[in-house]
Amino acid sequence: MADLSIEFAGIRAPNPFWLASAPPTDKEYNVTRAFRAGWGGVVWKTLGEDPPIVNTASRYGAVHYNGSRMAGFNNIELISDRPVDVNLREIVAVKRAWPDRAVVVSLMVPCNEESWKRMLKRVEETGCDGVELNFGCPHGMSERGMGSAVGQVPEYVEMVTRWCKQHTRMPVIVKLTPNVTDIRAPARAAKRGGADAVSLINTVQSITGVDLDRMTPEPVVDGQGTHGGYCGPAVKPIALRMVAELARDPELKGLPISGIGGISNWRDSAEFIALGAGSVQVCTAAMHYGFRIVEEMRDGLANWMDEKGYGRISDFCGRAVRNFVNWEDLNLNYVTKARINQELCIACGLCHIACEDTSHQAIAVHRDGDRRRFEVIDAECVGCNLCMHVCPVTGCITMEPQPNGLPRLTWKHHPHNPERLEAAE
Amino acid sequence: MKQIGDIAAGRLSEAELAANFADVHPPLSLDEALIEASRCYFCFDAPCVQACPTGIDIPGFIRRIATGNLKGSAVKILEENIFGGSCARVCPTEILCEGACVRNTQEERPVKIGLLQRHATDWLMQRNMQPFERAQPTGKKIAVVGAGPAGLACAHRLARYGHEVVVFEAKPKPGGLNEYGVAAYKLTDGFARREVDFLLGIGGIRIEYGKTLGKDLSLGRLRQDYDAVFLGLGQAGVKALGLDEAKLAGVEDAVAFIARLRQTADKRTIAVGRRVVVIGGGNTAIDAAVQARKLGAEEVSLVYRRGPEQMSATQWEQDFAKLNGVQIRHWAAPVRLLGEAGVVSGVEFARTRLGPDGALTLTEERFTLPADMVLSAIGQVFIMPATDEVPRIEGGRIVVDADRQTSLARVFAGGDCIAGPDLTVQAVQDGKCAAEAIHRMLSGKRED
Ligand SMILES: Cc1cc2nc3c(=O)[nH]c(=O)nc-3n(C[C@H](O)[C@H](O)[C@H](O)COP(=O)(O)OP(=O)(O)OC[C@H]3O[C@@H](n4cnc5c(N)ncnc54)[C@H](O)[C@@H]3O)c2cc1C
Ligand SMILES: Cc1cc2nc3c(=O)[nH]c(=O)nc-3n(C[C@H](O)[C@H](O)[C@H](O)COP(=O)(O)O)c2cc1C
Ligand code: SF4
Numbered sequence: 120m121a122d123l124s125i126e127f128a129g130i131r132a133p134n135p136f137w138l139a140s141a142p143p144t145d146k147e148y149n150v151t152r153a154f155r156a157g158w159g160g161v162v163w164k165t166l167g168e169d170p171p172i173v174n175t176a177s178r179y180g181a182v183h184y185n186g187s188r189m190a191g192f193n194n195i196e197l198i199s200d201r202p203v204d205v206n207l208r209e210i211v212a213v214k215r216a217w218p219d220r221a222v223v224v225s226l227m228v229p230c231n232e233e234s235w236k237r238m239l240k241r242v243e244e245t246g247c248d249g250v251e252l253n254f255g256c257p258h259g260m261s262e263r264g265m266g267s268a269v270g271q272v273p274e275y276v277e278m279v280t281r282w283c284k285q286h287t288r289m290p291v292i293v294k295l296t297p298n299v300t301d302i303r304a305p306a307r308a309a310k311r312g313g314a315d316a317v318s319l320i321n322t323v324q325s326i327t328g329v330d331l332d333r334m335t336p337e338p339v340v341d342g343q344g345t346h347g348g349y350c351g352p353a354v355k356p357i358a359l360r361m362v363a364e365l366a367r368d369p370e371l372k373g374l375p376i377s378g379i380g381g382i383s384n385w386r387d388s389a390e391f392i393a394l395g396a397g398s399v400q401v402c403t404a405a406m407h408y409g410f411r412i413v414e415e416m417r418d419g420l421a422n423w424m425d426e427k428g429y430g431r432i433s434d435f436c437g438r439a440v441r442n443f444v445n446w447e448d449l450n451l452n453y454v455t456k457a458r459i460n461q462e463l464c465i466a467c468g469l470c471h472i473a474c475e476d477t478s479h480q481a482i483a484v485h486r487d488g489d490r491r492r493f494e495v496i497d498a499e500c501v502g503c504n505l506c507m508h509v510c511p512v513t514g515c516i517t518m519e520p521q522p523n524g525l526p527r528l529t530w531k532h533h534p535h536n537p538e539r540l541e542a543a544e
Numbered sequence: 545m546k547q548i549g550d551i552a553a554g555r556l557s558e559a560e561l562a563a564n565f566a567d568v569h570p571p572l573s574l575d576e577a578l579i580e581a582s583r584c585y586f587c588f589d590a591p592c593v594q595a596c597p598t599g600i601d602i603p604g605f606i607r608r609i610a611t612g613n614l615k616g617s618a619v620k621i622l623e624e625n626i627f628g629g630s631c632a633r634v635c636p637t638e639i640l641c642e643g644a645c646v647r648n649t650q651e652e653r654p655v656k657i658g659l660l661q662r663h664a665t666d667w668l669m670q671r672n673m674q675p676f677e678r679a680q681p682t683g684k685k686i687a688v689v690g691a692g693p694a695g696l697a698c699a700h701r702l703a704r705y706g707h708e709v710v711v712f713e714a715k716p717k718p719g720g721l722n723e724y725g726v727a728a729y730k731l732t733d734g735f736a737r738r739e740v741d742f743l744l745g746i747g748g749i750r751i752e753y754g755k756t757l758g759k760d761l762s763l764g765r766l767r768q769d770y771d772a773v774f775l776g777l778g779q780a781g782v783k784a785l786g787l788d789e790a791k792l793a794g795v796e797d798a799v800a801f802i803a804r805l806r807q808t809a810d811k812r813t814i815a816v817g818r819r820v821v822v823i824g825g826g827n828t829a830i831d832a833a834v835q836a837r838k839l840g841a842e843e844v845s846l847v848y849r850r851g852p853e854q855m856s857a858t859q860w861e862q863d864f865a866k867l868n869g870v871q872i873r874h875w876a877a878p879v880r881l882l883g884e885a886g887v888v889s890g891v892e893f894a895r896t897r898l899g900p901d902g903a904l905t906l907t908e909e910r911f912t913l914p915a916d917m918v919l920s921a922i923g924q925v926f927i928m929p930a931t932d933e934v935p936r937i938e939g940g941r942i943v944v945d946a947d948r949q950t951s952l953a954r955v956f957a958g959g960d961c962i963a964g965p966d967l968t969v970q971a972v973q974d975g976k977c978a979a980e981a982i983h984r985m986l987s988g989k990r991e992d
Contacts, residue, residue, distance in 0.1 A: 187582070384607075384610075384611040385611060385613060386611055386612060408586050409588060411604075412607075414604065415604065415607050415608055415611060415613065415616065418608075418613065418619075419608065419612075419613035419616050422613055422615045422616050423613070511575070512575060513574055513575050513578075514574075
């Protein structure tokens with residue numbers, strides 16, 4: 120059986136599945152239940168300075184997509200609304216009861232060195248394993264000069280990280296906001312400031328919907344709404360790209376990454392790890408189904424690793440990064456054609472209409488009596504694979520590579536590229 | 545056409561028979577399984593789990609199907625129910641897991657738990673994977689009598705714990721009623737046998753065939769020679785109609801008829817009446833009636849002495865029989881078998897009703913159904929083998945406690961030979977619970 124244990128930025132955990140800083144990690148009661156269910160670690164709900172913040176009712180918006188609930192999730196919640204003392208006492212108790220699990224404490228205090236220094240000292244006394252700096256919260260806190268207001272300015276990220284590294288011996292993880300144009304800038308800043316790791320993504324600024332009767336963005340708070348932070352399965356692709364972007368950045372080489380965003384099962388986790396994450400964090404999926412989802416994540420990942428012959432997480436961590444390249448590095452001489460398996464085809468015609476109306480008119484309809492038959496016109500097919508995605512039958516349309524004997528040719532060398540490089544080799 | 549005694553084999557062609565006896569619930573395709581899995585809400589403290597006698601973590605295994613973790617899914621199932629493959633095919637899910645699915649309340653369409661269970665277990669078995677490893681040998685030996693679902697589930701769990709198990713089976717084949725009793729269209733393609741082979745793959749289990757308790761073995765001796773004994777004897781007897789049935793050709797016990805059908809390599813050799821009357825109201829009656837139709841009987845009537853609500857056959861089974869052209873008649877009890885020259889020609893029934901005290905009474909009203917074949921399916925009974933030591937028996941079944949321990953020390957029992965629903969899944973649960981208790985008992989002993 121594969122070994123799921125990890126060491127992330129010097130923090131050990133029996134498995135890479137951590138709960139992200141959010142309501143599931145808000146208090147001892149929840150965290151104890153989470154550890155009992157088998158989570159490898161938690162990032163405690165973000166602590167701020169007293170007096171605690173105040174939250175609204177309601178707090179959540181959701182995108183239910185085609186009968187699938189919470190495909191996307193949005194919140195306008197702030198950081199912990201409980202006094203610092205209470206949180207710290209509970210952190211002490213939890214860490215003492217669960218010494219083998221990772222307990223990282225998320226922090227967000229005003230942007231001055233004294234505040235950070237004071238808070239770090241108190242947190243260090245809890246015996247926790249590390250801190251995560253919440254530079255990501257995109258609503259409520261940012262208007263007060265915290266959260267993503269810091270995370271969006273690389274200079275601030277660097278400065279605060281440096282303060283923290285100066286005032287604590289604990290590993291410092293910097294949590295990044297995705298609400299920036301280039302995710303590498305704050306990550307590089309964190310590294311310059313001495314961060315031991317980065318984690319991403321925090322939530323994406325969003326409005327999940329509008330109540331058209333009340334003419335108010337959701338969630339509605341007494342007739343008004345505000346933008347919130349988007350998360351859940353819908354943000355996974357965005358998060359994956361950002362994680363991969365950091366993993367392949369030569370300037371960030373060696374900086375551990377904790378992957379967050381839409382992770383719901385072992386497969387999502389494996390994808391983040393393959394793109395360079397050394398641990399993963401989960402919030403929405405736990406809020407949807409409870410802590411027991413970790414069971415499936417653990418045995419699913421272990422079974423898959425066994426099947427692939429990976430003994431440890433580090434055996435495949437970052438394995439997909441080298442294949443994540445820029446567009447200009449893709450082989451333009453590589454040709455595929457769509458193939459429809461007529462035995463699997465249920466003749467819905469979705470491939471045809473998608474191709475006919477919006478693409479390359481490469482799927483013809485034939486009528487044999489009252490049965491319709493859809494066939495690819497090879498001469499027109501550009502291998503875009505839209506048809507494969509619209510087809511409701513798994514494996515019915517495949518993209519078959521067409522060996523053409525042509526050498527690899529990228530845009531860098533393509534004759535249509537006015538700035539092409541002359542063949543060097 | 546013979547006027548009476550029209551019993552013949554080969555009423556249908558090979559192709560027709562193949563179609564008739566194909567899987568009643570064919571397996572799900574990958575897409576079907578994914579769509580079905582996505583319908584599961586992953587309920588908290590799920591009612592389906594409560595409703596499964598073996599307590600399989602149903603939402604857990606379905607979630608694993610959804611995430612492509614088929615091995616994990618199958619292991620989840622087999623952890624609680626090593627007969628998860630056959631239970632997926634034979635369980636009356638409409639009154640068990642699927643009957644409890646919360647979707648029934650919302651839309652009257654439960655998640656197809658049985659078929660999903662089959663999807664996952666098939667995946668594992670097709671790859672010849674063993675879900676569990678045997679623990680280090682403990683040196684303890686347990687005798688199991690009966691290689692039916694109860695006995696083998698017990699044997700498997702004990703073998704997992706490292707104990708050595710010898711199973712004594714009267715018949716030449718393992719599987720109990722999975723092999724001889726369950727309808728042919730529920731367990732197709734030799735599945736019963738394949739499943740037993742899969743289960744024995746854990747090692748540490750030896751089956752001795754042709755060994756009958758009460759004939760070749762005595763319970764006293766087994767108790768001496770083994771650390772514990774498990775009795776999974778099933779129900780060897782059948783209730784008689786009490787109408788001199790033995791004297792007429794064409795009158796048969798339904799279980800024997802089904803066993804013949806299950807054991808033949810070629811269903812064209814199985815003789816069936818042109819007009820068949822089945823007497824009884826349970827699943828055995830339904831199975832016999834439907835299989836008679838599927839063999840080519842022209843007219844099949846199932847006659848039950850009470851109403852549809854009192855039938856122990858589930859609503860689904862009753863509908864299934866009707867769909868297959870079986871006429872179900874209620875409120876009639878057989879009073880006389882009619883025959884000519886030693887051959888059955890029909891059955892005379894009395895109409896019944898409930899008396900004022902709620903007891904079933906026969907009325908004066910009579911009717912006759914002509915029949916070439918009469919199948920009796922009014923219930924099986926447990927017969928305790930005649931042996932030197934006999935556990936306490938009450939209401940015709942072996943008495944056990946919650947651990948499935950009998951009145952005799954170190955003797956446990958489960959399955960159809962104890963009280964409870966006579967279902968494969970219940971037999972598995974009994975065998976599993978007994979094994980856990982035996983293991984606790986034996987490991988406790990080791991600590992002394
Ligand atoms: C026709 C029919 C159809 C059924 N269909 C279904 C169905 O669709 N779904 C469902 O859930 N349940 C069904 N059942 C019930 C189900 O088959 C039983 O509940 C289940 O098989 C009980 O398991 P068991 O191990 O207790 O007994 P059995 O399966 O009866 O196994 C007992 C074993 O012990 C052996 N044995 C008996 N006496 C001795 C002895 N003295 N010495 C040695 N060996 C002995 C027998 O040969 C047999 O192999 C059906 C039953 C019948 C009769
Ligand atoms: C209700 C809610 C509250 C959150 N609060 C915090 C917080 O206090 N600190 C923080 O760093 N992130 C917070 N987050 C963001 C999550 O930690 C996580 O980064 C984000 O939800 C993406 O992961 P997911 O898709 O698994 O939910 C919160 C998210 C939600 C849904
Ligand atoms: S064993 Fe039977 S009752 Fe239990 S979950 Fe499977 S199909 Fe349902």
